[in-house]
Amino acid sequence: MSEAILKVTLMDIARELNITAATVSRALSNHPAISEATKKTVRQTADKLHYQPNKIASSLRSGKSNIIGVIIPSAEISFFGSVIHGIESVASTNHYNVLIYQTSELYEYEKRGVQTFLQSQVDGVLASISKDTINLDHYREIKKRGVPLVLFDRVVDTLGVSSVVVDDYAGAFAATSHLVKQGCKRIAHIGGQQHVNIFNQRLKGYIDALNVHGIQVDDDLIVYGKISIDSGRECMKKLLALPRIPDAVFAVEDFTALGAMQSIKEANRKIPDEIALIGFANEPFGEYITPTLSTVSQQTVRMGQEAANLFFNVMNKRDGADQQPTRLVLEPELICRQSSIKNYGA
Secondary structure, three states: OOOOOOOOOOOHHHHHHHHOOHHHHHHOOOOOOHHHHHHHHHHHHHHHHHOOOOOOHHHHOOOOOOOOEEEEEOOOHHHHHHHHHHHHHHHHHHOEEEEEEOOOOOOOHHHHHHHHHHHOOOOEEEEOOOOOOOOOOOHHHHHHHHEEEEOOOOOOOHHOOEEEEEOOOHHHHHHHHHHHHHHOOOOOEEOOOOOHHHHHHHHHHHHHHHHHHHOOHHHHHHOOOOOOOHHHHHHHHHOOOOOHHHHHHEEOHHHHHHHHHHHHHOOOOOOOOOOOOOEOOOOHHHOOOOOOOOOEEEHHHHHHHHHHHHHHHHHHHOOOOOOOOEEEEEEEEEEOOOOOOOOOOO
16 A cells, blocks of 8 residues: 655644744745745745645635636637637736636536636636527626626627627628639628627628629628538538539638638639638648638737736726726738639749
8 A cells, every 4th residue: 555645734844944834824925024044944845845835725815816717619729729828828927827618619518617617716717709609697697706707709799898809800801802802703701600799790891892892792602601611511512502603712710611622622623713712710720731721810829918918907906996898909910822812823
């Protein structure tokens, strides 16, 4: 039988140094009343005894857990991984840890994630709302409890909380205008669920770009999917079955665009000569498929950084005064690759 390992306490360090546990506690918390020599000795002894602070007890004393809960719709999409990278870089600088909860785009999972974070007494919640979510009562519960809430990417303005988004309308307008400038006239759009604001804004940007360039909007060229490779594939098959097929497609995001690309290739249509294609989000795979995928970058790392900064701004100003929510809008970047540029490399 292996020997049990006992948890080292403040009393163990105090006995080792023949001082009080209160002095040990103050030394470890860098209290100004304790000399630097004593602090150094206490830290060295704590390391020698493999002391691990009780973070739960510490959070109860301070009223802070130094933990941010982050809710994302999917861990499989690199967009959200990149946003988390930005969040963690700012959190780490501020001596905070990050807990991540994946909803798999399901409303019930999202509710469960919120309850898990509230029960864990996180200091704040950063969230991107799932596609299936319409009822927002679980987010209102976060606000009711006085826990700072910041939304990123998929946001709802009616919640009245700070948020960070990319200008989806401008990104869609730029993507569609690019296709027009390539000489395309029958430009289709594979959209997402329209109750999700970012997908609605991308549809509006597409429509307005056509209007500005004098191209009539054709409802037959607008189809809606569920944001996946399979959905993109099926939506593209519908477009290819039209009496007059499109000569270009603006897909609501890159996985949808990838599915559309597969269907175009299966139909033996050439990209971009017969059908130009552009997505949205700048997923990493876009650089490595053939042809390489044109897309719109959403500045994901910066989005995460700004979301975390908004949280810390709230934490630093919690003095009882009402704070107006801040909405940051990042500029998208059009990335033109082989899939949308006619006569690429000619």
